[in-house]
Amino acid sequence: MSLKNNRRHLPWVGAAVLVLAGCGGGEGGASPTVADEGPPLVVATTSILGDIAANVAGDEAQIEVLMPPGADPHTIQASAADAARVREADLVLAIGLGIEAPLASLLDSARAEGVDIVELAPQLDPIPFALADVHADEDDLGDEGDEGDVEDHAGEDDHDEQPPATEDPHVWFDPIRMSDGVQLLGEEFERRLGPGAWQERAADYRSELLAVHEDIGALTAAVPPERRVLVTNHEAIGYFASRYDFELAGTIIPGGTTDATPSSAAFAELARLVEDRELPAIFAENTANDTLAQALAREVGRDVEVVTLYSDGLGASGTGAETYLDLLRTNAGLIADALATS
Numbered sequence: 127m128s129l130k131n132n133r134r135h136l137p138w139v140g141a142a143v144l145v146l147a148g149c150g151g152g153e154g155g156a157s158p159t160v161a162d163e164g165p166p167l168v169v170a171t172t173s174i175l176g177d178i179a180a181n182v183a184g185d186e187a188q189i190e191v192l193m194p195p196g197a198d199p200h201t202i203q204a205s206a207a208d209a210a211r212v213r214e215a216d217l218v219l220a221i222g223l224g225i226e227a228p229l230a231s232l233l234d235s236a237r238a239e240g241v242d243i244v245e246l247a248p249q250l251d252p253i254p255f256a257l258a259d260v261h262a263d264e265d266d267l268g269d270e271g272d273e274g275d276v277e278d279h280a281g282e283d284d285h286d287e288q289p290p291a292t293e294d295p296h297v298w299f300d301p302i303r304m305s306d307g308v309q310l311l312g313e314e315f316e317r318r319l320g321p322g323a324w325q326e327r328a329a330d331y332r333s334e335l336l337a338v339h340e341d342i343g344a345l346t347a348a349v350p351p352e353r354r355v356l357v358t359n360h361e362a363i364g365y366f367a368s369r370y371d372f373e374l375a376g377t378i379i380p381g382g383t384t385d386a387t388p389s390s391a392a393f394a395e396l397a398r399l400v401e402d403r404e405l406p407a408i409f410a411e412n413t414a415n416d417t418l419a420q421a422l423a424r425e426v427g428r429d430v431e432v433v434t435l436y437s438d439g440l441g442a443s444g445t446g447a448e449t450y451l452d453l454l455r456t457n458a459g460l461i462a463d464a465l466a467t468s
């Protein structure tokens with residue numbers, strides 16, 4: 127595609143790698159055709175997705191990640207450099223289902239310009255948010271007086287009593303679903319980037335991921351049923367709860383994103399829940415500050431541990447969550463340690 131020629135504008139060292147991997151010296155000048163022969167450029171939105179893609183790509187594609195470890199995909203804004211990378215990409219990988227909300231217009235316009243974009247979460251049998259339903263009910267109560275409007279729009283909307291539940295984009299917290307996602311990536315790379323050992327690497331990585339699933343089961347086995355209760359900063363780990371038989375009892379931030387604020391009534395209710403159910407810990411996350419979680423712990427009036435999980439982005443160097451597989455294992459260990467003891 128003609129967009130490949132634009133790779134020459136990439137400002138970083140990777141451009142040199144492309145040249146070296148290309149035709150071994152080229153014509154001596156800065157001919158755009160040299161870059162054309164380098165490995166394809168795959169741009170991933172989040173650090174977790176970038177790590178998964180890198181495992182499938184091996185040396186056969188160059189992976190660029192828009193969001194650094196620890197970045198919050200719900201709120202991070204795209205830079206001009208991000209926009210350029212997306213437009214130069216041979217393939218863009220996104221989670222989808224609205225999680226990259228600040229990138230939506232960039233991705234939409236890139237798609238309209240012909241950039242190939244694959245969104246993973248919609249293809250992995252997503253589940254609805256468990257708690258966003260509750261918030262939707264509360265919102266509906268406020269709209270009860272607008273019956274006339276509902277009838278006015280009856281011809282263009284479906285007749286559900288409430289809007290369909292929003293699907294949860296945080297699919298990476300279910301290794302089984304994501305193992306299907308890995309296989310899908312292998313197939314998509316093959317189809318969109320040409321022949322390569324994509325599917326072989328995908329199969330190997332899928333096996334590693336399924337082994338991590340077994341590890342998570344073993345790690346969390348020590349948590350008795352009555353303690354398998356989670357209160358988290360935002361609704362990020364519904365897939366974990368669903369897969370490993372935990373109850374997601376509450377979130378501090380409502381609505382499935384991090385871009386919202388709890389009401390004081392909801393906050394007090396959550397504190398009562400933590401108290402009534404005698405939860406030993408609540409869970410903050412690396413991609414958001416823990417101010418609200420710390421405040422909730424203080425509100426409860428007894429010792430409640432605030433444990434930071436690695437949720438929507440990889441951990442920084444030294445955290446034990448620098449890769450997707452390590453992130454899954456580390457989170458499971460943190461949850462098990464917090465809930466199984468004391």
Ligand SMILES: [Zn+2]
Binds near residue numbers: 296382
């Ligand atoms: Zn999230």
